[in-house]
Amino acid sequence: MATYFxxxxxxxxxxxxxxxxxxxxxxxxFVSSFQFRVGGEIGWITPIGNESETYNEWAARNxxxxxxxxxxxxxxxxxxEVTPANxxxxxxxxxxxxxxxGETVYKISHPGFYYFISGQKxxxxxxxxxxxxxxxxxxxxxxxxxxxxxxxxAVGGGDGRGDGGDGWSSDFLxxxxxxxxxxxxxxxxxxxxxxxxxxxxxxxx
Numbered sequence: 196m197a198t199y200f201x202x203x204x205x206x207x208x209x210x211x212x213x214x215x216x217x218x219x220x221x222x223x224x225f226v227s228s229f230q231f232r233v234g235g236e237i238g239w240i241t242p243i244g245n246e247s248e249t250y251n252e253w254a255a256r257n258x259x260x261x262x263x264x265x266x267x268x269x270x271x272x273x274x275x276e277v278t279p280a281n282x283x284x285x286x287x288x289x290x291x292x293x294x295x296x297g298e299t300v301y302k303i304s305h306p307g308f309y310y311f312i313s314g315q316k317x318x319x320x321x322x323x324x325x326x327x328x329x330x331x332x333x334x335x336x337x338x339x340x341x342x343x344x345x346x347x348x349a350v351g352g353g354d355g356r357g358d359g360g361d362g363w364s365s366d367f368l369x370x371x372x373x374x375x376x377x378x379x380x381x382x383x384x385x386x387x388x389x390x391x392x393x394x395x396x397x398x399x400x
Contacts, residue, residue: 231263233250234250239268240323241322242322251325253325255328261305261332263303264300264302265311267299270297272295272318273293273295273313273314274293274295274313275311276293276309277291277310278291282312282324293314306329306332307329310326311327
C-alpha cells in the first residue's frame with residue numbers, strides 16, 4: 196500500500212508536469228514572432244506626393260524585436276537592404292541583400308538599425324525607403340526613433356512626388372498595429388495569472 200508521502204510525491208510530480216506542459220503550450224501561442232506588413236494593404240510602392248506620414252514615421256511608432264519579420268509586397272520592383280550611406284544616396288548598385296520575388300519576408304536576426312530602399316533609384320528618391328530600428332532584448336518599452344539622416348536632394352518632376360522625403364500616407368498604413376512588445380506584455384500577465392490559478396488548484400488537491 197502506498198504511503199501518504201508516496202501519494203503526495205506522485206501528486207506533486209503530476210502537478211509539476213502539468214504546469215510545464217501548460218507553460219510550453221501557452222508560450223508557443225503567445226511568444227511567436229510578429230509579422231509587420233510594410234505599407235499596409237497597399238504594399239511596398241512609391242509615394243504619390245500628398246502623404247501625411249512617411250515610411251519612417253510608421254516604423255517609429257512600431258516596436259520591432261528579434262524574430263519578427265517584415266513583409267514587403269510589390270510588383271515590378273524590388274527591396275534592397277543597404278548601408279546607411281547607400282540609404283542616404285539611394286545607391287542601388289551594391290546592396291547587402293536584394294529581393295525581387297514580389298513577396299519578401301525578411302526575418303530580423305539582431306538588434307540595431309536596418310535600412311531598406313526600392314531597387315529603382317528614382318523610387319527611392321521619391322521616398323520609397325525605410326529605416327527599421329530593432330530593440331535590444333534588454334531595452335524597456337519606449338518610443339523608438341530612427342537615426343536622423345538628411346534626405347537626398349530634391350528630385351523634380353511633373354507628378355509632384357519629388358520632395359526627396361520618405362512620404363507615405365497614414366491612410367495606407369492604417370492605425371498602429373499590435374506588435375511584439377504588446378504580445379509579450381499580455382503573455383507576462385497571462386503567465387502570472389496562470390501561475391496563481393495553478394497554485395490555487397494544487398492547494399485544493
